Structure formats: C-alpha cells, structure tokens
Amino acid sequence: MPRTPVMDKQEAINLLNRELGRYSQMPHSELQKFIDEDCSYTVKGVSGNTYQVKINVLWDHVKEKSDIRIIGSIDDGRFWSLTTYFPLTQSALVSDT
Secondary structure, three states, X not given: OOOOOOOOHHHHHHHHHHHHXXXXXXXXHHHHHHEOOOEEEEEEOOOOOEEXXXXXXXXXXXOOOOOEEEEEEEEOOOOOOHHHHOOEXXXXXXXXX
C-alpha cells in the first residue's frame, strides 16, 4: 500500500497515545531504567504508513527524583516533511506513589 502524501495526524496521535500508554503502565522502578536512554523506533499504522517514535523518560523534578515524566514524539520520517522538524508530542506523568 503506498504512503499517503500527508501524515495522518489522527492515526499518528492514536499511535503515540498507545506507545505512551505502554510506558506509563510500567512500574515506577522499571521506568527508571529508561531515564536518559534513547528510545527511538518505528511503528506502522493501520493505513500502512510508517512513523518514527521517540520516547524520552526523565525525572520531572531532578532534585526530588520521585515523579517521572514521559515525553513522546511522532513524525512520518520523511526528510522533506515539516513533521520531521515539528513532530507531534504528548507527555505523561508517573508518580512514585
């Protein structure tokens, strides 16, 4: 199936929400292993389009080291596409409690 000429933003948001959900469901102790790690990979949408996902896991307050912020971004991976330079982003917060 050929790629669509423009990124399907709704599909991309759905995929990003799915990926953020995977991380935010992890136990706090497991998430700590991803802090400062490069988590970049590709996913395929139902349309057949491929998207690049990047997940950053970091302490929300560096001094306290309690809550963990998960920031996800997604783009269509096309060099000439604006989404490569301005990807869709979302975040989630996971508490230590």
